[in-house]
Amino acid sequence: MTSDATTNRAVLDLAQDHIHLSLDASATPLPDFSWSEDGKDAYRERFTADDGKGRIVCAFEQGASWDAWERHPAGDEVVIAMSGRFVVVQDLGEEHRRIELGPGQAMINPAGVWHTADVIEAGVGLFITPGEGTEHRPR
Numbered sequence: 001m002t003s004d005a006t007t008n009r010a011v012l013d014l015a016q017d018h019i020h021l022s023l024d025a026s027a028t029p030l031p032d033f034s035w036s037e038d039g040k041d042a043y044r045e046r047f048t049a050d051d052g053k054g055r056i057v058c059a060f061e062q063g064a065s066w067d068a069w070e071r072h073p074a075g076d077e078v079v080i081a082m083s084g085r086f087v088v089v090q091d092l093g094e095e096h097r098r099i100e101l102g103p104g105q106a107m108i109n110p111a112g113v114w115h116t117a118d119v120i121e122a123g124v125g126l127f128i129t130p131g132e133g134t135e136h137r138p139r
Contacts, residue, residue: 014059014126020047021055021128030056043131052132062086062125065118068136075130077109084123090115 009029012019018030020043028047033039033056047054052074062084069091079088081101088107090097091114099107103123109115116139117125 014057015061015124018056018058021057022047023050023053027057040131040134053130054132055128056131057126057128059124059126061122062117062119063122066116066139068139069114069116070134070136071112071114072109072130072132072134073112074132074134075111077130078106078128079109080104080106080126080128082124082126084125085120086123086125087118087120088115089118 009017012029016031018033020028020030022028030043033043043056044052055075059082062081079101081103083103085100085102088099088101088109090099090109100120101107111130114137
């Protein structure tokens with residue numbers, strides 16, 4: 001499906017069609033978005049007016065515990081368990097904070113806090129995240 005056709009669809013599949021929330025309160029489907037460096041560069045260039053402060057809405061299957069840590073220096077991330085059960089682990093330096101989520105429950109990863117997830121029961125997680133500057137490190 002072409003970008004134009006995806007952009008005009010009434011129903012989006014968040015596992016494939018991420019959405020950008022802009023500072024001007026608009027929502028833009030991202031049918032061709034990729035978390036690769038090239039994809040993030042194209043995203044940054046397309047939404048330069050947001051100065052890195054927009055948000056990406058996306059959903060991912062949570063079938064296995066993550067093999068990496070990530071953090072978002074540009075802002076807070078909202079994590080919502082749509083189904084299944086998983087534990088978000090935040091690295092707070094002196095300790096690891098473990099936050100268990102079940103269907104319909106949400107939590108916030110503060111800006112700059114390293115986090116990962118352990119899956120208890122496979123499901124889907126919905127993320128509202130600042131894509132700008134996202135970093136990863138091995139677990």
